[in-house]
Amino acid sequence: MSHVIASSGGIAWAQAWPYVGTGYALAVGLLGGYGVWVVRKLRRAERSLPGADEGQL
Amino acid sequence: MSMTAQGANGAPGTGTAPAGARRVLSRTASRVLAAVTLAAVALRLVMGLFVAPSDSAGDPPQGQVYRLLFLHVPSAWVAYLAFGVTAMASILYLIPRTRGLQWDHLAGASAELGVIFTALVLVEGSLWGKPVWGAWWAWDARLTTTAVLFFLYLGYLALRRIGGSPHQRSMRSAIAALIAFIDVPIVHFSVTWWTTLHQDGSIFNQKMQVHIQDARMNAALIVGVVASTLVYASLCIARMRLLALEEGMEERELQAAIEERLAARRDPSASSPAPQPVVTGSTA
Numbered sequence: 001m002s003h004v005i006a007s008s009g010g011i012a013w014a015q016a017w018p019y020v021g022t023g024y025a026l027a028v029g030l031l032g033g034y035g036v037w038v039v040r041k042l043r044r045a046e047r048s049l050p051g052a053d054e055g056q057l
Numbered sequence: 058m059s060m061t062a063q064g065a066n067g068a069p070g071t072g073t074a075p076a077g078a079r080r081v082l083s084r085t086a087s088r089v090l091a092a093v094t095l096a097a098v099a100l101r102l103v104m105g106l107f108v109a110p111s112d113s114a115g116d117p118p119q120g121q122v123y124r125l126l127f128l129h130v131p132s133a134w135v136a137y138l139a140f141g142v143t144a145m146a147s148i149l150y151l152i153p154r155t156r157g158l159q160w161d162h163l164a165g166a167s168a169e170l171g172v173i174f175t176a177l178v179l180v181e182g183s184l185w186g187k188p189v190w191g192a193w194w195a196w197d198a199r200l201t202t203t204a205v206l207f208f209l210y211l212g213y214l215a216l217r218r219i220g221g222s223p224h225q226r227s228m229r230s231a232i233a234a235l236i237a238f239i240d241v242p243i244v245h246f247s248v249t250w251w252t253t254l255h256q257d258g259s260i261f262n263q264k265m266q267v268h269i270q271d272a273r274m275n276a277a278l279i280v281g282v283v284a285s286t287l288v289y290a291s292l293c294i295a296r297m298r299l300l301a302l303e304e305g306m307e308e309r310e311l312q313a314a315i316e317e318r319l320a321a322r323r324d325p326s327a328s329s330p331a332p333q334p335v336v337t338g339s340t341a
Binding site: 010011012013015016017019020022023024026027028030031034035038039041042045046048049 | 098102105106111112113115117118119120121122123124125128129132173176177180181184185187188189288291292295296298299302303305306309
């Protein structure tokens, strides 16, 4: 790929998209998946502990 | 410790939420934070992928692949922040005057997010390194110390799962967090202390000269840092509360089991004890 770097405009979308796309998809997937997991478990815990939603700090 | 003696749960056995599980933010404030976070993430994707121009002025120019840095750099910043918060919360737990399980929950929640962001730093750096350096990985000082950081905090999270009273778990976790934090400045200054393949600071170099000259690139990077910090804050608050609620549930179950055992001792006919295993001598 270094020959692409050496060219005047750097790496074009045609070569870059698999790397850039994977990076962005992974970030959204990992953080989004973790967020969904935490919120689901939190809702379940709040339902099983009466009064869990009362106190506010 | 008073908290464990009285129970980390504010009212053990009553089925109420533990004191440490009180909301950091009200429900409305949580929803506003979530909405602002999602908007920042959307803006960050648009800025990073479409608004920032292709890198044609770099030496050598990186073209489109440099867009990964709009994820990589903010993830590194948030990883530092998360491990810093873990260290601070651990110190507050270790000081008897400020000790409280909420600091342990904050330390645990923040470390978990720090590990996720460090994993993203490593993967995104690797995805960028392949087309630019020609290799997925190099045993460079910055990369190696970052990998060590990732595994140190994975170990910290594993240590948090080992049994014991909440106080015992929190004490050993706090000490481990402070030991693991030693690697954070080593990661940061590795590019200064050693000759590395990894470049100097992405925004400022050692002489505090700004690397990035294009305003749209700078804007995309700043939006990325803000969005990542908001994601961290939102998830950390939710995870911290979940840790407190889970601890409350554990304590409630333990309290119920103790009460059941005491009731059975007072009135053996009231409950039927579980069948005991028959001992038949040597079974080895």
